[in-house]
Amino acid sequence: MPIVSTRSVILQTYRYSDTSKILRLMTRDHGPRSAIAKGALRPKSKFGGVLEPFAEGEATMYLKDNRDLHTLSEFELIRDRQRLGVDLPRFTGASLACELVMRLAPEERDDRLYRTLLNALDALLEADQGQVEQVALSAVWRVVRTLGFTPELAACVSCGRVLEEDGARFDFSAGGLVCGHCPRGDSPGRWLEPGELRTLRRLEAGRPLDASLDSGTQPGLLRDFIRYHLAEGTSLRSLEFLDPRAFG
Template sequence: MAPVSTRAVLLRSHDYGDTSRILRFYTEELGLLAVMARGVRTRSGKGSTAVTTFAAGTLTAYVKPNRELHTMKDFSCSQLREGLGGDVLRFAGAAAVAELVLAHADQERNIELLSALEQGLDSLESIDTARVPAAALSAVWRITEAFGFAPQLDPCVRCGEPLTEDEVGRFDFAAGGVRCADCAEGAAGPRVGPIARGQIASLIAADLER
């Protein structure tokens, strides 16, 4: 069987036995992929492969159809993202982003999802400390959009009427968007006014200056 090579981001790892690890990647070609990295914990010294959480690079693996766990041949790391591990807030944001992908992604190609994931992790690593929470929220919203569930901020998710400039509605989680003031009567979702709608739109667009 010929190995498959694809760009990948490591989202989670845990030890297996005395020498190996099970690694869960999100990949460009195969979506979410779990691999067994045999003997990886015994490799050290010059030429060893860096396999750290949130690292990106080229994964080469033997992939068999209808299996949940595959065999890793090699991981050539091109980006460690070490900065995420040096700050609790950055790490927490990155972990939340990774968990969202792990919980909802499948074994299908989704370039938009990989792009949102990588851009989110890069932003969390490089942005100034004061804006780390905004970067985490932006990454979560953009990944949600890549899954096909971008929130409908206007028009009203129930009646379809445009919201006025200063209208305050409520967010309907089940419908995935904002209800206008009329349709929001009796609804239990959080109130969403024009400022909040603008902030959510900015987070989805990765505009963190607002």
């Protein structure tokens, strides 16, 4: 039963008993892991109430072979990020980034993904109030891309025609754009006007954002892409909040 110590981000927590908590962690050195923090809910717990989502710390765990649940012995806090919980758009973006990592991260060390997740959380934490929505969309797209689900936004996925200034249909299940000349079929998707497509490309590529950019349909596009392309029928809890009404 080796003891390991690794930087970790808390993705999700839930109560396990009257006194203990189970944490879903993204560890830097061992990929996603679950750990039980015994006694974490006791008033005088050694964990001191820091085991909350989005916090990063140095986690010391007993890793049990062939077991899904490890035992957390220490969590030395590096950054708490509690302010992400104070407004819904920040919280929604952070929760979705964490949930995607929890479900789709490879079961091994992935430095790029770990860094992308931290950058996403910090960008949300530091975003100016007027730009939270764009920052959230861009941050989640970056996580999606780092997980290996890059939508094809340059050329038609059906005929290969390069799409520059034209509108196109975002076909969610095909994972990219289908031009106006190709048959649309009955797969789920949505027609994008040229301006909407430019905004999507900008958000997806993580290019500098602009306060005057109208995000309009973008939360719905990201939500539907994730739903059809990544979540494959399972429901992501935080996805329900990714709706224009959540931002405003």
